[in-house]
Amino acid sequence: MPETTYIDAITQAMSEEMARDERVFLIGEDVGAYGGAFKTSYGLLDKFGAERVIDTPISEIAIIGAASGAALMGMRPIAEMQFLDFITCGYDILVNFAAMNSYLFGRACPIVVRGPAGGGTHGGPYHSINPEAMFLNRPGLKIVAPGTAYDAKGLLKAAIRDDNPVLYIEHKYLYRRIKENLPDDDYIVPIGKANVRRRGKDLTIITWGAMLYVADDAADELAKDNVSTEIIDLRSIVPFDEDAILESVAKTNRVIILHEAPLTGGAGAEFAARIAEKAFDYLDAPIKRIAALDVPTPYSPPLEAAALPDKTRVLQAARELLAY
Amino acid sequence: MPETTYIDAITQAMSEEMARDERVFLIGEDVGAYGGAFKTSYGLLDKFGAERVIDTPISEIAIIGAASGAALMGMRPIAEMQFLDFITCGYDILVNFAAMNSYLFGRACPIVVRGPAGGGTHGGPYHSINPEAMFLNRPGLKIVAPGTAYDAKGLLKAAIRDDNPVLYIEHKYLYRRIKENLPDDDYIVPIGKANVRRRGKDLTIITWGAMLYVADDAADELAKDNVSTEIIDLRSIVPFDEDAILESVAKTNRVIILHEAPLTGGAGAEFAARIAEKAFDYLDAPIKRIAALDVPTPYSPPLEAAALPDKTRVLQAARELLAY
Amino acid sequence: MSELSNEQLLDIDYYLRLTRTLEERLVALFRQAKVIGGLYRSLGQEGESVAAAYALDYKQGDVVQPLIRNIGAILVAGAKPADIIKQYMAKGDGPTRGRELNIHFGHPARDGFIGQISMLGDMIPVMAGIALAGRMQKRKLVTLAFIGDGGSSTGAFWEGMNFASVQKLPMVVIVENNGYAYSTPTSKQTAARTLADKSYAFGCAGVTIDGNDVLGVYDTTKRAIENARSGGGVTLIEVMTFRMKGHAEHDNQAYVPKELIAEWAEKDAVVRFENLLVERGVATREQLDAIQQRVKKEVDDATDEADRSPMPDPAHAGKGLFIEDGYWG
Amino acid sequence: MSELSNEQLLDIDYYLRLTRTLEERLVALFRQAKVIGGLYRSLGQEGESVAAAYALDYKQGDVVQPLIRNIGAILVAGAKPADIIKQYMAKGDGPTRGRELNIHFGHPARDGFIGQISMLGDMIPVMAGIALAGRMQKRKLVTLAFIGDGGSSTGAFWEGMNFASVQKLPMVVIVENNGYAYSTPTSKQTAARTLADKSYAFGCAGVTIDGNDVLGVYDTTKRAIENARSGGGVTLIEVMTFRMKGHAEHDNQAYVPKELIAEWAEKDAVVRFENLLVERGVATREQLDAIQQRVKKEVDDATDEADRSPMPDPAHAGKGLFIEDGYWG
Ligand SMILES: Cc1ncc(C[n+]2csc(CCOP(=O)(O)OP(=O)(O)O)c2C)c(N)n1
Ligand SMILES: Cc1ncc(C[n+]2csc(CCOP(=O)(O)OP(=O)(O)O)c2C)c(N)n1
Ligand SMILES: [Mg+2]
Numbered sequence A, B: 001m002p003e004t005t006y007i008d009a010i011t012q013a014m015s016e017e018m019a020r021d022e023r024v025f026l027i028g029e030d031v032g033a034y035g036g037a038f039k040t041s042y043g044l045l046d047k048f049g050a051e052r053v054i055d056t057p058i059s060e061i062a063i064i065g066a067a068s069g070a071a072l073m074g075m076r077p078i079a080e081m082q083f084l085d086f087i088t089c090g091y092d093i094l095v096n097f098a099a100m101n102s103y104l105f106g107r108a109c110p111i112v113v114r115g116p117a118g119g120g121t122h123g124g125p126y127h128s129i130n131p132e133a134m135f136l137n138r139p140g141l142k143i144v145a146p147g148t149a150y151d152a153k154g155l156l157k158a159a160i161r162d163d164n165p166v167l168y169i170e171h172k173y174l175y176r177r178i179k180e181n182l183p184d185d186d187y188i189v190p191i192g193k194a195n196v197r198r199r200g201k202d203l204t205i206i207t208w209g210a211m212l213y214v215a216d217d218a219a220d221e222l223a224k225d226n227v228s229t230e231i232i233d234l235r236s237i238v239p240f241d242e243d244a245i246l247e248s249v250a251k252t253n254r255v256i257i258l259h260e261a262p263l264t265g266g267a268g269a270e271f272a273a274r275i276a277e278k279a280f281d282y283l284d285a286p287i288k289r290i291a292a293l294d295v296p297t298p299y300s301p302p303l304e305a306a307a308l309p310d311k312t313r314v315l316q317a318a319r320e321l322l323a324y
Numbered sequence C, D: 001m002s003e004l005s006n007e008q009l010l011d012i013d014y015y016l017r018l019t020r021t022l023e024e025r026l027v028a029l030f031r032q033a034k035v036i037g038g039l040y041r042s043l044g045q046e047g048e049s050v051a052a053a054y055a056l057d058y059k060q061g062d063v064v065q066p067l068i069r070n071i072g073a074i075l076v077a078g079a080k081p082a083d084i085i086k087q088y089m090a091k092g093d094g095p096t097r098g099r100e101l102n103i104h105f106g107h108p109a110r111d112g113f114i115g116q117i118s119m120l121g122d123m124i125p126v127m128a129g130i131a132l133a134g135r136m137q138k139r140k141l142v143t144l145a146f147i148g149d150g151g152s153s154t155g156a157f158w159e160g161m162n163f164a165s166v167q168k169l170p171m172v173v174i175v176e177n178n179g180y181a182y183s184t185p186t187s188k189q190t191a192a193r194t195l196a197d198k199s200y201a202f203g204c205a206g207v208t209i210d211g212n213d214v215l216g217v218y219d220t221t222k223r224a225i226e227n228a229r230s231g232g233g234v235t236l237i238e239v240m241t242f243r244m245k246g247h248a249e250h251d252n253q254a255y256v257p258k259e260l261i262a263e264w265a266e267k268d269a270v271v272r273f274e275n276l277l278v279e280r281g282v283a284t285r286e287q288l289d290a291i292q293q294r295v296k297k298e299v300d301d302a303t304d305e306a307d308r309s310p311m312p313d314p315a316h317a318g319k320g321l322f323i324e325d326g327y328w329g
């Protein structure tokens, strides 16, 4: 089987789920004839028709709201944000309506909200968001953020089949940059389970999304100095795999949390706090976070590169921890 | 001078600033003739007229957006959310427009967005929000959360005079429940400075807003066992007083972070993460967070009480830390 | 007199009385501090609320979405008075088990109604989605949403109406122009000539009618519903009515001119409807009194049931965030 | 021919030519990979963009807010071609010092224009606020906002328009109906008869005009502006025009019927306006060519300047989040 790109994995997941289950449909801006701004839904209109691939007005509230209403009726909508940056426009209805259905009303509201996220593509401050932390303190929404083609497909299928609202964060930098051999069979990646991407014993890097590759590079570099790095690919942010984090820290006693969103109030803070409470005795050194500067992602390449985390900063943190 | 309630302190701050500076105006729903849902702006319409106390349609985007536009023109709008829960409806324009003016465009956008927040009043899931964490990973907005009448007045004045957008979180539980003697003179409380509310040496509680009083009660109780508790009233969440936190932890070596918002992704995670990185060597025990359960605030009093943090939980955490 | 049978007309009267009586009971419970949180009266608006909801066909799967003042509408849809009282009293065996308040409850696929959330306007896109799902499922259901003069200023309302209109969804929206949004008069809410004029922006049908004319509201809504059911798309119906009480019990509505209240008191929809029933020989005063007796008994029973209900178990506060945890069964 | 002097008419022609030439230069720079990020053409829409902005009085403090395709409008307001090129090239001495892209820049109180942010619709409430401030400051300024057929579906647009209309703010809004929002035709954006019909929802003035008629756009906008300035409130002007290119350079607009493109190519506003100038004896072809020469030279110079500009200093990436840190001076 030919290698599948990250973006094709997403398209496949939608297509297969729509074929499997007629309750699944796609709704968003330009998802139909155009196939989505990144062509993620290319071909779906032809396969499934305009009833199930719905082009909407520019109305994120309506997209998320209508998806939620349909979900309550037993449908399984996938709501696309053209860029996840625009999810802010539908923020209210997502956190206050969609995410509250179970806790307040005992209603299943199985929507998936998905779209391109992340920086590194010179998209500027309005096309580079890493949105997870905006939702972390608003209970009721699951959040996943695949960093591999395998996970992109498996997590999207899991999200579509999940009975709760799920925010599915796809990293646009990875769309066409990574390729993998995927299984021919139908598979899912369970929400809430981390993947130990690399086993190691001296240091743990907890990360997800496009930062996996920064972690890989850093680990390769550290290996030259005989440092063995464990990389935990979190994949799910809500719920997250606390056990996997704590186990790894218990083994390596040193931890870096690496994410692309700004440092302050990023999801990494939560993971650090959990470790500082629950794995305190295992820690031989401070918990380090490597993240973007606390600014909107700037547009110009030199600024963007300076704002986003990179291998150099990870290596520096790693060396500080190892020398601690 | 008679004692001033927390809510009167807010009214006074607005009134005095409007008298001092004709660029200051108030805009929101029912802020005029009615004087606001909680009567926070009672009397301002009579004093300053309908041009400066503007009743709007139910349109949070328009309120925050128009305030921002006016601010760029040199005005100093105070935008009221009838409840801060509804800030989600204007979330986008606040984080993407107001908060980005300085970093992206070098423009001063001095708006204050304020309104009632917090639980304990059986307001239910849509009238109890503690909103700070929603904004913590979106740079450009200052955030303050006074827990005393003194700070309510001084921080609001500081917020109005600040050249950046400021989210001012008032805790409605405190509106009429606390009273203090306030100075007759004009004063401000600087944004970014914590207040050491109580000095102690055995344990630090970092908190803010209505949780101050839970911390007080816990500290009183602990004092009976000869435990001396330091209470840091953070007051400002962005920027926050990292020095005050680290100094206190360096002294007491044990820390509880207490907040009313849900645990996961709450602002407390950030403070815990900073401590775990920067005060690691001073820690003699895990960092504990006491916060609401990870659910929307339920309406019914027994549920609400169970969901929100209380003295019992703080005491239990404190005793665990002290026994560590 | 409309296409309604005498039986149906009396049924409507029953719901009008039930609404008013139930709300009066809630006021009594509020004064006894048994109702927790705010109490929002629909006094003066019961007519349109009941009549519009009565025009739906719940057996077809039609769904109504009330605002806080549309107790009448959900009673018509089948909500139980005891459930409503339990919600107000924050009881543990109410529909939301004490998690949400007042008439914020209901399931569109199960109950025929879905309570609003507090954020005004948000239900309009949601109701559009329910209508969309109905169409995808090849069901002939229609959704009926209420929105206030105030709520119709929200971006969510606009986006939802626009989407529903583009999609020609089977949806009817009642804009209750009751003069005020909290303390804000409609003139500060919009400069539009009428709220029905908003329909031009969506390209849907729009009409302004007398909201205190029960039969008029029924007929107009019914036509709009059947038009929607047969593929004719969205209708926006502005009903002119008046909020006879303050925004909530704590609000003495000092900002409302006394004459206006007096003027609208004359136009009470329930009185007017019952006069009509008597005039046209549909019912005698005695029959109407009998209805009131029945209603009172039902409300008494419901109150007793709610009173006996337990408060929620605090140990449950953390449960049910995700649907699979089984808390809801 | 309008109230415009010959000099002004030639001035307009200058801006039309400048817009088109500058954009063509940007395309060349894009192909050389010097323009970073997307490039969004206004080809076919330059007429309305320039004409509407030309109707403002910047000395009075009027403010225009462009969309991404309104390079013409900000040139009229005084933006420098070199600044625009620097923005596109992400240079460190451009107006946003490389932080934001394309024509997202400008200060309403300093520059007479304020670039949009990406979230469509958000600028409408902001422009209402600018107009509100102007009125509070007892200045007679008017704000002019552009919005797309697509952008006019956003909740932010609706809320902003409604608020501005209730407040009778001095604001004029041009809805550019250019047939598409990205790939979405206007028919999927709204079911309204015209986009100007949205004005009924706000109770403001509304009109639909030919967007490729430069003088017509100027006259209509001018009247609306003067009406606004004298307290007459908001006008919504729908200009019918066409997006002759794809959404951005990467989009081959396969979804647009070829005939439609051909049809609109015939109606090019610049050609039409220049033909008129010649016909009416305002200018000769030679004079127009001279304008083009001048424009080309300016664009060449601007390109040179932008080319020589430095990229931003990465050490600055963390600065200027709060205005008091002094980064912006
Ligand atoms: C988005 C939003 N903003 C503010 C509020 C606060 N609020 C609750 S009810 C109300 C007034 C509603 O007026 P209207 O829509 O006319 O309904 P009515 O009360 O007249 O039935 C307001 C402002 C809210 N619920 N939602
Ligand atoms: C709120 C929001 N949602 C989605 C987008 C993505 N987007 C950028 S341009 C565009 C189409 C805009 O169409 P229109 O408003 O008609 O302007 P035009 O491009 O035709 O000038 C879309 C959907 C956005 N910028 N903002
Ligand atoms: Mg009303």
Ligand SMILES: [Mg+2]
Pocket: D148, D149, D150, D176, D177, D178, D179, D180, D181, D182
């Ligand atoms: Mg367009």
